Amino acid sequence: MADYNIEEKDSFTVLGIGIELKSDYTDFAGLTKEKADFWHAVKEDGRLDTLKALATNGYIFAVNEAVNNKMMHYAGVMTEATLPEATRVIQFPKGEYLVVKGEAKTAEELSNQLTGIAFGQVLPEVNDYAYVGGPNAAVEMGQRNGLVYGEFWIPVVRK
Incomplete structure (x- = not known):
């Protein structure tokens, strides 16, 4: 089973630069490519660095x-x-x-891996909680031992 828990979080604000995803929500390959192309563009054109300069911490959010x-x-x-x-x-x-x-190994791989685990494995098995919508995010928190580490956050309510 994946490494997960339920945590209480205060409300917080994320400033985002984004795109509309055109692939069907069941087209994992299409969504993955759209997201990869988007992240490549915001890194190359400096928009991500502009955002990072305003951050209150070192976290980078990939928000859906x-x-x-x-x-x-x-x-x-x-x-x-x-x-x-x-x-x-x-x-x-x-x-x-x-x-x-x-x-x-990479932020992109981390985001894809955690998204799959969160929605594909953990959420279906957590019987006391439900995701009822709202933003969710892969949070890149840093690097250690040559790997990118982070978390995936999904707001949930008790059933």
Whole structure:
């Protein structure tokens, strides 16, 4: 079983630059490619560095959120600041979160791995809690022993 727990978190804000994902939500390969292309672009053109300069901590968020019936994906940081080029200020609610921990060779691999574990393994097995929507995020927290480590956060409610 994956390394996970339920944690109480205060509300927090992530400033994000994002895109609308066009692939069907069941098309894992298509979504993975769209996200990879997006992350490559925000790293290359300096938008991620601009966000990181405003961050209140060293975490980088890969946020998934449904907005106006569109599947959105954001690169973001925890901050109270704003930027003209930012796409969205994402409010994460105070409450309980399913937190899945892991590590991988790259940030992209970490995000994909934790997303799959969180939604494919842990959430279906956690019988006392349910995901009822809202933003969720892969959180890149740092590097150790040559690997990127982090967590996946999904807001949940008790059933």
